[in-house]
Amino acid sequence: MTARMDKRFADLKAEGRPGLITYMMGGDPDFQTSLGIMKALPGAGADVIELGMPFSDPMADGPAIQLAGQRALAGGQTLAKTLDLAREFRKDDQDTPIVLMGYYNPIYNMGVETFLDQALEAGIDGLIVVDLPPEMDDELCIPALAKGVNFIRLATPTTDEKRLPTVLRNTSGFVYYVSMNGITGSALPDPSLVGAAVQRIKAHTDLPICVGFGVKTADHARAIGAAADGVVVGSAIVAQVAGSLTADGKATDHTVSAVTTLVSGLATGVRSARLAAAE
Amino acid sequence: MNQSLKPNSFRAGPDEDGRFGIYGGRFVAETLMPLILDLEAEWNKAKTDPEFQAELAHLGTHYIGRPSPLYFAERLTAELGGAKIYFKRDELNHTGSHKINNCIGQILLAKRMGKKRIIAETGAGQHGVASATVAARFGFPCVVYMGATDVERQAPNVFRMKLLGAEVKPVTSGHGTLKDAMNEALRDWVTNVEDTYYIIGTAAGPHPYPEMVREFQSVIGKEAREQMMAAEGRLPDMLVAAVGGGSNAIGLFHPFLDDEGVRIVGVEAGGKGLDGEEHCASLTAGRPGVLHGNRTYLLQDGDGQIKEGHSISAGLDYPGIGPEHSWLKDSGRVEYVPIKDDEALAAFQLLTRTEGIIPALEPSHALAEVIKRAPTMDKDQIILMNLCGRGDKDIFTVGKILGMGL
The missing domain is CATH 3.40.50.1100 (Rossmann fold)
Known part of the structure; x- marks a missing residue:
């Protein structure tokens, strides 16, 4: 299974800190700008990149990521171009794991085998596909694992003890714990509840547990990071992109730096997380 | 060893995973x-x-007012000069539709x-x-x-x-x-x-x-079947219903799917015509994809992004279709055809004047197909159409198009 991901989490464990997983929407607001953002993320402190595949009907996303997807599609982004982003990124960076995140239809439309072959060749390490629960594993999860692409599952507060083994079966890379019932970009949950949930999942698996939904600031990142192996930040990052654009949605000179400034701060939070846990 | 093959049924789906052939399923967030x-x-x-x-x-x-009547549209039948036309009158239900x-x-x-x-x-x-x-x-x-x-x-x-x-x-x-x-x-x-x-x-x-939803709507077809037997002593030759998501249609069709002698026609919103983008004919002009929890025919672009449909009827303005219809299309059991906005509008007006029934714009699409087919059929043949909604809600839309201020 793609070694890059496992090595990254092993290194983080050795460093004794949680990872920072940053989500960005591929092609938002245009291909070149989002490539610039992607290339700048590792330097700003991102340990894993989640690369959003825009979809016309993002049913589990809040307004920030909905709008990011609309901007990307309006800018001509397609699944093929999102894979191109990864290819370009890989020319300079062989170490940072890339996880594609989105919805199934564009993948199904491309054809599962074609998609997986291209994803591997583009240097993709894992997939998060929101509308493919374990009941639909035959669609993409099993073929992906067979080809050596990690399939990362979402666990949620509604995933009870009885269901956890089902969710964790066929999961690899890491487990993405969605810290609340809801859509992306909602309010931060109580960190103590998150800690308990992470421990509950850890009783069932040795995989790293990364927590997302609601993390917006360095303080959030530190609080959540104290309890988890990784912290996922998404809506706050795409909101930075949105805030940097011109009135008609075009990138500006400070679009990339708006993202890196936020990510550097989040990285500081994550790096002090274990310290916070020890206090 | 001499086990006979099970009769081929179109009414057995879905399987335990919610699939009708390759369609259906459970494509939802964890x-x-x-x-x-x-x-x-x-x-x-x-x-x-x-x-x-x-x-x-x-x-x-006691609340909905079932069974809804089966009505022989005598004047419309005479006007079209072919098959006998019956309506299943679900527009008479409480709240005005199925x-x-x-x-x-x-x-x-x-x-x-x-x-x-x-x-x-x-x-x-x-x-x-x-x-x-x-x-x-x-x-x-x-x-x-x-x-x-x-x-x-x-x-x-x-x-x-x-x-x-x-x-x-x-x-x-x-x-x-x-x-x-x-x-x-x-x-x-x-x-x-x-x-x-x-x-x-x-x-x-x-x-x-x-x-x-099919089971709750199948009351339409079950009643219609009994009512038709009582009225004519036999099953209809053809069923016609409008399909948006397809609930009124599957409700009428399902109890008849295994009756070989009954032709079944579903009518999609052809909008301004299938040459352009402004229609909602997902079965005729779409291809299989995954949206809103199921795999089904969808209107989508080359990248798998879902398109916006168009129809004069807001109830048919959806780029997908229920998964069982996708399966019935592929299996050939049901024929799906598009009807354009202007054809539906003409049907709406014809029914209003010949039968004194103002239909909703959704079943007006089904009616437009009936208007095409009835004259080509024999006078002893029977068409049963689902009149699934009343048109009170549409008078403003129609008035605007006909240039009448309300």
Whole structure:
């Protein structure tokens, strides 16, 4: 299974800190700008990149990521171009794991085998596909694992003890714990509840547990990071992109730096997380 | 060893994973999965529970007004000069369409499951009105998501929902039509999964919705079958119904699927014609994809992005279709054809003047197909069409197109 991901989490464990997983929407607001953002993320402190595949009907996303997807599609982004982003990124960076995140239809439309072959060749390490629960594993999860692409599952507060083994079966890379019932970009949950949930999942698996939904600031990142192996930040990052654009949605000179400034701060939070846990 | 092959049935689906052939399934976020499984378990119990069935039947009779009549359209038949035309008059139901059949069934399930709050999506507003109605009848708070474009073009239904105590939330994302309303309802559901029941209005969505909605709507076909036997002593030669998501059509069709002598025709919204982008003929012009919890025919671009449809009828303005229809198309059992806006409008006017019935724009599409077919058939042949909704809600839309100020 793609070694890059496992090595990254092993290194983080050795460093004794949680990872920072940053989500960005591929092609938002245009291909070149989002490539610039992607290339700048590792330097700003991102340990894993989640690369959003825009979809016309993002049913589990809040307004920030909905709008990011609309901007990307309006800018001509397609699944093929999102894979191109990864290819370009890989020319300079062989170490940072890339996880594609989105919805199934564009993948199904491309054809599962074609998609997986291209994803591997583009240097993709894992997939998060929101509308493919374990009941639909035959669609993409099993073929992906067979080809050596990690399939990362979402666990949620509604995933009870009885269901956890089902969710964790066929999961690899890491487990993405969605810290609340809801859509992306909602309010931060109580960190103590998150800690308990992470421990509950850890009783069932040795995989790293990364927590997302609601993390917006360095303080959030530190609080959540104290309890988890990784912290996922998404809506706050795409909101930075949105805030940097011109009135008609075009990138500006400070679009990339708006993202890196936020990510550097989040990285500081994550790096002090274990310290916070020890206090 | 001499085991005979089972008779080939078109009525056996879905399988235990909610599939009709390759269509259907459960393509939802993990947050919703436990609830979908709970719902399926509760539905499986309810459908064989005599008490549930008795309550459903009682409300059907005394609240909805079932059975709806089977009506021989004598003057229309004479006008067209061919096959005898019968209407199944589900437009006479309480709230004015077939939508209430499904809402009554689902609200009883919501009650059984101990849910505290109802959400629904709506296009034309008929399902929203039916949901708000049953929510009022059973004392649930109700939120209806409706595309902002539809809120504007279906003002009377918006007012009805508000009178009934529902909160109507206009959805501005996307193009503000039914697809976007469904996205927003799913976002609400995923946020309030613990206490909320989502009444999906058509025979689509994740399993068990397509099967469940079909079963609640099959009362249409079951009644029609008996009524036709009583009136004519035989089954009809042809069934015709409009398909948006496809719930009224599957409700009429399903009890007849294994009757080889009955031709079945589903009518899609051809909008301004299939040459351009402005139509909603997902079965005729789309291809299989995954949206809103199921695999089915969808209108989509080369990248798998879902297109916005167009129809004169807000109730047919959806780029997908219930999964069972996709399977029935591929299997060849049901023929699906498009009817354009102007053809539906002409049918709307013809029925109004020949039979004194103002139909909704949705069944006007089915009627336009009947108008094409009846003259080509013999006078002893029978067409049965589902007149699934009344046109009161559409008079403003029609008035505007005909240039009459209201």
